[in-house]
Amino acid sequence: MAAGGFVSRAFESMLKECSSKKNPDLQKAIQTYLDSPKQRNQHSSSTEPKPGDGSSTGDTQHVSKPTGLSGTITTALANAGYTLEGAEVELVLNPLRLAFETKNLKILEPALDCLHKLIAYDHLEGDPGLDGGKNVPLFTDILNMVCNCVDNSSTDSTILQVLKVLLTAVASTKFRVHGEPLLGIIRVCYNITLHSKSPITQATSKAMLTQMISILFRRMETDVVPTSSGSADHTEAASSSDQNDNETTLGDALNWVKDTTFASIEELQKLAGGADLKGLEAALDNVVHVENGKMITRGIDLENMSLGKRDALLVFRTLCKMSKKEDTDDTKTQILSLELLQGLLEGVSHSFTKNFHLIDSVKAYLLSALLQASVSQSAVIFQYATGIFSVLLLRYRESLKGEIGVFIPLIILRSLDGSDFPVNQKMSVLRMLEKICKDPQMLVDVYVNYDCDHEAPNLFQRMVTALSKIAQVPQNADSNPVAANQTTSIKSSSLQCLVNILKSLIDWEKSKRQPERNRRGDRAPEEDLARESVETKGHESTMAAAISEVVGQFNRQPVKGIENLISNKLVENTPASVAQFLRNTLNLDKAMIGDYLGQQEEFPLAVMHAYVDSVTFSGMKFDTAIREFLKGFYLPGEAQKIDRIMEKFAERYCADNPGLFKNADIAYVLAYAVIMLNTDAHDPMVWPKMSKSDFIRMNNTYNPEEHAPIKLLEEIYDSIVKEEIKMRDEAAGTGKDSKQKPEGEERGHLVSILKLSFPKTKSSSDAKPQSEAIIKQTQAIIQDRAKRGIFYTALEIELVRPMVEAVGWSLLATFSVTMEQSEDKPMVVLSMEGFSAGIHLTYALGMDTMRFAFVTSLI
Secondary structure, three states, X not given: OOOXXXXXXXXXXXXXXXXXXXXXXXXXXXXXXXXXXXXXXXXXXXXXXXXXXXXXXXXXXXXXXXXXXXXXXXXXXXXXXXXXXXXXXXXXXXXXXXXXXHOOHHHHHHHHHHHHHHHHOOOOOEXXXXXXXXXXXXXXXXXXXXXXXXXXXXXXXXXXXXXXXXXXXXXXXXXXOOHHHHHHHHHHHHHHHHXXXXXXXXXXXXXXXXXXXXXXXXXXXXXXXXXXXXEOOOOHXXXXXXXHHHHOOHHHHOOOOOOOOOOOXXXXXXXXXXXXXXXXXXXXXXXXXXXXXXXXXXXXXXXXOXXXXXXXXXXXXXXXXXXXXXXXXXXHHHHHHHHHHXXXXXXXXXXXXXXXXXXXXXHXXXXXXXXXXXXXXXXXXXXXXXXXXXXXHHHOHHHOHHHHHHHHXXXXXXXXXXXXXXXXXXHHHHHHHHHHOOOHHHHHHHHHHHHOOXXXXXXXXXXXXXXXXXXXXXXXXXXXXXXXXXXXXXXXXXXXHHHHHHHHHHHHHXXXXXXXXXXXXXXXXXXXXXXXXXXXXXXXXXXHHHHHHHHHHHHHOHHHHHHHHHHOOOOOOOXXXXXXXXXXXXXXXXXXXXXXXXXXXXXXHHHHHHHHHOOOOOOOOHHHHHHHHOXXXXXXXXXXXXXXXXXXXXXXXXXXXXXXXXXXXXXXXXXXXXXXXXXXXXXXXXXXXXXXXXXXXXXXXXXXXXXXXXXXXXHHHHHHXXXXXOOOOOHHHHOHHHHHOOHHHHOOHHHOOOOOOOOOOOOOOOOHHHHHHHHHHHHHHHXXXXXXXXXXXXXXXXXXXXXXXXXXXXXXXXXXXXXXHOXXXXXXXXXXXXXXXXXXHHHHOOOHHHHHHHHHHXX
């Protein structure tokens, strides 16, 4: 009975310390429990069956029932998981409640240990804090008494016992703590962490508090979603999506995230500089809660959540409120709360970061706490503000577009732009930036969602510009050593951020370029050379075999394939001959044909012109001509390649159909619009769909005075929506290449910004108008085809180019100035890394002018 005798042993220990005068009720309750087995045994002896009467076998199967033949509570408790019921619970817990009231350490600690074991071994089942739950009054009362065992006179051993009981209660799956008792436990752990005189006890309490919060959120993530849809967001889409709360995606949120209005950077910085919390909260509310001039709320009411979610979010809101509590004890409460919040946000699973309804339910509390911390004069509190914001930026940005648009100026730009900003707080921001600038996806997402939004400030460009200014600040020779070291640290950290940005963009370019090569079946150069040598010797015997070999090579590397085609004299060395080969040869990969026709080198460009000129479009409707044109090849994925091909198509179509358009530029823009409409109308991942009025307005945007006739636009719209232009073979969609295609590239984020980007002006040969077209396309889609507030996850490789064009010259100036003026070797090394990354990136992007500038700056 050793395993089940812990209650008896605890009660006997307590009984020895009891005084009949001071604790008569406790003595009586303990004695009642200890006498219970004797009474039961006496009763069982009088009713014991005779051997062989057939009843003993059945009774021994119920040994866990204390009312059995020889069973007692002690024998029942020997079985872990046995649940005390009814009078048994009262019989066991009554002595414990009375023991907690005594405040006698020699009685208190055995009682706490006993309660801990009862909960840990699953002998107590109930729902303290839940209306209508099991054993609610009794268990709530016992928990409150445990919490009250801690006061200023409590010993460390007593406090540790209390913590052990409370952690076990929160972690138990049978003794389920909810609501106010749960918050009471959190408050006790807070008080111990903040006010205990023992560092060991403080650390233990803090660790247990962290563990409790982690348990609650893990339980929430695995909790069953309630069937009711109780969203407080009263839009139709939100109500329907609440029924599948755990599977909420960004696509689900498209229908219920509404327009937001961004505050200007200067306005936010002015409010922050004056510590105007009310003004900042109003600006934040305007972003989060204002829709069409009216206040709205989103998220799910606590009453409509499952118990697991309700408990976790109740604690989360409490942490947020505690983080705003300014006490006189060195702001310890704020610091502890912010630390717990940061750890929680970092530790939850990926599924929580994508659960928009849950985040909407708590973000008002979190952002209010972050707002107060971000304008705090305390360096420690501000450091936690930067830590929390970096987590939000890296993990939660998809559901916080408007809010991030407030906090980047408030936390990052305000510290970088302000010369009188405290040095330690500025270093906190720079350390945060060093970390987040290593995330390529985050950088590109910020650029797409803010710099490419007409209504939002250019946050990426402003951030890089501010970092460049700091890095170029001249060193003051007269400053004291401390100030000089601080300036050097700030400049070095800023320079590191800029280098990290360039390296991240290189990583982005490589990561997006490689899957494209894999889909096209590219091989390593040495592998191609070996393969070509073997295959050429095997197929030189006949012309057909030679052509077959060249076709195979063309389908891997089109430029090299054409070169071998000409060198083997299989076609004449003229653009017209090569174009004829591309149009008439069987088994050529249509994607490779399109890729070759889009090349910018002189000979492939001439081949493309000859190819287009060999097609006749006379008398064809515009959309019919595009259908006919695209039968022979697939449009390449790069915007500049599409640009060249469609420019020539427009020129040829206008030549074959004079008078239909005032000039070729109108046909040029319309051709792009048709391709965009085709993808928009027939790609199930693109939503919402482009309306006829959207299509007409898009073609009128570029030159309202010179555009295609409205009737023609309407006819084209109807034709494309009715019948898709096949951009690839049906069979290709089920082949090997389609399996290798990343899932994300099939989605309609920005309707493939650059694959369908608007063209540059016809007369320009410089790369800058291409990037302007990219930006305009992104802006147009954000404004006209979606609702601001939705955070887009960018996937398009070509986005790197306009990003580099926006900040490249600023980066070049920074690295050059540092090389010329700095005598600090680590900073010079960083500048060299920046030059190296800049040259690498501009070469990969074909930005020859900027690459030449980077190279010549080193001479």
